[in-house]
Amino acid sequence: MAILSRDVYKEFEDVVGPENITDDPALMPSYFNTEHAAIVLPGSTKEVQALVKLCNKHKLRFRAICTGWTGMFPRGIVLFDLRRMNRIIEINEKNMYAVVEPYVISAELQAECMKRGLNFCIKGAGSNCTALLRGHGHMDQTTSGDDRNHLAIEWVTPEGEIVRTGSLGSSDEWFCGDGPGPSLRAILTSAVPPGVTPGVFTKAAIKLYHWPGPTKFPVVGHSPRYTLSHIPPNMMARYYSFPSVEKMWQAEIRIGEAEIAYELMGFNAAMVAANITTCNEEDEAMFKRLSREVQGPGFFIIIAGNSADDFAYKKKVLENIVAEAGGKSLKTVEDPEIEGILLCQCIRISASIRETFRPGGAFNSIPIMGQRDLTIKWAIGAGEAKKPLIEKGLIVDDGGAFFGWGVEHGHLGKTEIFCKYDPSNTEAKKAVEQWQKEQTARAFKERYFALTMGDQTEIGPALSNYHIWWQKTVKAIDPNSVTTESGPLV
Amino acid sequence: MIAKERLVKIVGKHVSDDPAVLEEYSRDISFVHPIKPTYVVYPASMAEVKEIVKLANETQTPLVPVSSGPPHFRGDTVPGTGGAIIVNMSRMKKIINVDRPRRVAMVEPGVTFGELVAAATREGIRLNMPLLPRKTKTVVGSLLEREPVVMPKYQWDISDPVACLEVVFGNGEDFRTGQAAGPGTVEEQWAVGGVQKAPYGPGTASWHRLIQGSQGTIGIVTWASMRCELLPxxxxxxxxxxSELAPILDLTAWLIRLRMVNxxxxxxxxxxxxxxxxxxPKDYASLKQSLPPWVLFYNVAGYEYFPEERVKSYIKDITAINQRLGLDAVQALSTVSAIDFLRMVQKPCDDPYWKLRYKGAFEDVLFLTINDKIESQIAAMQEVATRAGYPTTDMGIYIQPIVQGTGLHCEFNLFYDPDDPVEKNCVKALADAAxxxxxxxxxxxxxxYGDNAALILNRDAATVNMLKRLKNIFDPKYIMNPGKVCF
Known part of the structure; x- marks a missing residue:
């Protein structure tokens, strides 16, 4: 039975047209298996604004989605699907930013940027996710990550006002998101619960970075086995393994300080194997092969020079740093075909997809942003705690490894550890959830970090009571409580 | 008005109602209307700051936080209303931590650039500094003002180099931003190997951004940590x-895009x-005469590994760009050597502050812009100056690329004689018109800043509305520096 009366439905329909609204139950399963009041597809900021105002008028809760991976949606909300808002508004080459609507995916924007010798942060969620997404990706070493790439943002508030932050509000330019005075970027943060900013981001400017590679990769082959016909000039991809985590970290920090890496990913052998193979059978065989080749933990690195001299310099420094730390290059990756696959995977596609879902079908992860050396220290223990699960055959054997990378030439970092498992195996699922719970509790107790997705009554007081400040902020932004974005936090 | 004894109970003898001291804080070099405070208090700890804020809430007393020493220039430390207490943070001057491996430093608000530069240099790191801050300028004061920094390559985000902050909000509650928030105390974090470096959080908000740029209207910062860079x-x-700005802007954009210069x-x-x-004034006049109208300064640096090769490779690539643009790089201009100039800008300014040397006072007109617009804005400023009767040949201009080349800070320095009322009025009228x-x-x-804040903020009512909602959360009684920004 329809949730909205025909009269109310008609009001929404008047905004977007009959072809861009539905409450057909047959379509609901494709939208997160929830019974929504209606699904509407706005095509512009003005339409989003009008829809939000209608939600306020009728006291209906709403939530916007764009390329979303997943989500939890209460029954009866109006769901805004932003897929029609898919325009690249501007690529400003000289001032190095792009302005996009929410449904511009990273792959599209990157293709346009590369034609202009530019690039940006492709998030680990994948190149088919929105370019607007806040997050980390494989090129963080040179393209930064987290919330640090947004400039001005156009935001339809839960009351239907349009706020244009920074230079956009005052001077109609997108280059700056902060001011006048205190910065609203403080609260315009995320699309991933908990702690999501209520309202709808309808456009945003994001920082671009120089791209020293080709305007288009020389891709050859057929799906799913693509590689490059040749390695582009002044580029190189390698994997180095080290005798110990300490040695690996020593090399990683020196590479950061020397500012030579285009990309540095602290992959383990299992993740390299996942990215250079096309199915689980190949993956398993490759992991065994690589496990014999590596001497210990390691990282994948891409060097890219702005000129032949620059490339030669960076390569020389890299070789020195690796030698000092006792690193060893993985011969498999030196093979130009494999090197080409990895360049594509890590720059154009986002290597995370093959690493995460394919081997087991599901994964549970503990991701930590911030101080790399501190989180590595914790992750060593979390990796050890995986081993009994591997021995019991409950999770995919990755050697108990974790991974991560430096951000902004090692100033910041990300470390992550996950267990890949078969989601239909209830024993495995339970064991993984227990591992996750114990390891996050250890991180909290031993003062390494606190994940904010857990019980707020425990976590919030340990983190300056941020949850109370956030609750007050949400209440001030959304006085009519028409949004659902705040998630379990509020 | 609060009885002095109540403040003495909090900070001991470190409270002043000496008329000369109050007079000093009632005005600055800007054109902001003078208002005399009732006291100046000098807390020595976060606990004392909290007590002061609590008392101010009880008595509805305005607080004006100040960390840098005089002279002040922008009106943000002059009370915007009567009955205010100046909270002078200069007694809190501990350099809490300088960590070379993690490239981070942590200081209390009274620490000046001169003090931190020396401590950081000893450890082999340095700050990304603003251009020639005055000797009395504190590091925290500069960070909170979002002053532009001279190494745009290392400014990934406009909030850089701020890492984490400890703040007492206007309602009296304390808070730590970013990684510093917890779990545990700062000391417990150190014990496990943590530093206060990651700026975002706790949660998905980036709370430090709300405190920066607020001119003390949200809370009082009791320490700040900041990212540092290696010493080359x-x-x-x-x-x-x-003589033309356009090719120099072009070159600048490429140098930053390719990250070849510090x-x-x-x-x-x-x-x-x-x-x-x-x-x-003799040297000034002749030097000004002998310099080209526009000068780009850049520094190519090498670090631990093969520095000569790195510098050589960059200089070769930069030379190719210069040739394409018809520009020449030199190591000295007139009597100014580039290496001497570099050493100068890597420290705070010697006394007297450089903007005071010519005529004794100045007014800055400063804003952010982009490459596409700056030349027309400079031309417009020159027209306005001419109309106001201010000689454009006396106007300083400083263009600082920001945030790795996504924008430019542009600053016009209008020098004037503070004892000449005609000149002073001319500059005030010019600044307003500009x-x-x-x-x-x-x-x-x-x-x-100052009297033009309303004119600026009135252009963006939606942002102001949202900022006021946030202000109501963090400083519900509006005791923090009332009259500033849009509060």
Whole structure:
């Protein structure tokens, strides 16, 4: 039975047209298996604004989605699907930013940027996710990550006002998101619960970075086995393994300080194997092969020079740093075909997809942003705690490894550890959830970090009571409580 | 009005109602209307700051936080209303931590650039500093003002180099931003190997952004940590002079895009001469005359590994760009050597502060902009100055690329004699007219100071509305520096 009366439905329909609204139950399963009041597809900021105002008028809760991976949606909300808002508004080459609507995916924007010798942060969620997404990706070493790439943002508030932050509000330019005075970027943060900013981001400017590679990769082959016909000039991809985590970290920090890496990913052998193979059978065989080749933990690195001299310099420094730390290059990756696959995977596609879902079908992860050396220290223990699960055959054997990378030439970092498992195996699922719970509790107790997705009554007081400040902020932004974005936090 | 004894109970003898002291805080070099505070208090700890804020809430007393010593220039430390207490943070001057491996430092608000530069240098790291801060300028004061920094390559985000902050909000509650928030105390975090470096969080908000740019209207910061950069092992600085700004802007954009230079900014001949002249006024006049109208300064640096090879490779690539643009890089211009200039801008300014040397006072008109607009904005400013009767040949201009090349900070320095009422009035009228004209031409006044703040903020009512909602949360009684920004 329809949730909205025909009269109310008609009001929404008047905004977007009959072809861009539905409450057909047959379509609901494709939208997160929830019974929504209606699904509407706005095509512009003005339409989003009008829809939000209608939600306020009728006291209906709403939530916007764009390329979303997943989500939890209460029954009866109006769901805004932003897929029609898919325009690249501007690529400003000289001032190095792009302005996009929410449904511009990273792959599209990157293709346009590369034609202009530019690039940006492709998030680990994948190149088919929105370019607007806040997050980390494989090129963080040179393209930064987290919330640090947004400039001005156009935001339809839960009351239907349009706020244009920074230079956009005052001077109609997108280059700056902060001011006048205190910065609203403080609260315009995320699309991933908990702690999501209520309202709808309808456009945003994001920082671009120089791209020293080709305007288009020389891709050859057929799906799913693509590689490059040749390695582009002044580029190189390698994997180095080290005798110990300490040695690996020593090399990683020196590479950061020397500012030579285009990309540095602290992959383990299992993740390299996942990215250079096309199915689980190949993956398993490759992991065994690589496990014999590596001497210990390691990282994948891409060097890219702005000129032949620059490339030669960076390569020389890299070789020195690796030698000092006792690193060893993985011969498999030196093979130009494999090197080409990895360049594509890590720059154009986002290597995370093959690493995460394919081997087991599901994964549970503990991701930590911030101080790399501190989180590595914790992750060593979390990796050890995986081993009994591997021995019991409950999770995919990755050697108990974790991974991560430096951000902004090692100033910041990300470390992550996950267990890949078969989601239909209830024993495995339970064991993984227990591992996750114990390891996050250890991180909290031993003062390494606190994940904010857990019980707020425990976590919030340990983190300056941020949850109370956030609750007050949400209440001030959304006085009519028409949004659902705040998630379990509020 | 609060009885003095109540403040003495909190800070002991460190409270003043000496008329001379109050007079000093009642005005600054800006054109902001003078208002005398009732006390100046000097807390020595976060606990004391909390007590002061609590008392202010009880008594509805305005608080004006100040960390830097005089002279002040922008009106943000002059009370916006009567009955205010100046909270002078200069007693809190501990350098809490300087960590070379993690490239981070942590200081209390009274620490000046001179003090931190020395401590950081000893450890092999340095700050990304603003251009020649005055000797009394504190590091925290500069960070909170979002002052532009001279190494745009290392400014990934406009909030850089701020890492984490400890703050007492206007309602009296304390808070730590970013990684510092927890779990555990700062000391417990150190014990496990943590530092206060990651700026975002806790949660998905980036709370430090709300405190920066607020001119003390949200809370009082009791320490700040900041990212630092390595000290280079080899540096080769250059000047590129020219009569046209366009090719110099082009070169600057490429140098930053390719991340080949550390310090990098543009000055006109007036500003460069005002900084470098040794003997006044003779040297200044001749130096100004001998310099080209526009000068780009940049520094090519090498670090631990093969610094000579890195510098050589960058210089070769930069030379190719210069040739394409018809520009020449030199190691000295007139009597100014690039290496001496580099050493100068890597420290705070010697006394007297460079903007005071020419005539004893100045008013800055400062805003953010982009490459596409800056030349027309400079032309507009020159027209406004001419109309106001201010000689454009006396106007300093400083252009600082920001955030790895996504924008430019542009600053016009209007020097004047504070004892000459005609000149003073001319500059005041010019500054007001300039803000109006530049706003119309797309200038973004991200740091709205003084009397023009309302004019600037009125252009963006939606942002102001949202900022006021946030202000109501963190400082519900509006005790923090009332009358500033839009509060």
């Amino acid at each position: 092992s080899l540096e080769e600085p250059f000047f590129v002079g020219g 310090e990098c900014f543009i000055l006109n001949n007036v500003a460069l001469a005002a900084i470098c002249a040794q003997k006044w 803000v109006k004209e530049l706003l119309a031409r797309g200038a973004f006044f991200s740091r709205p």
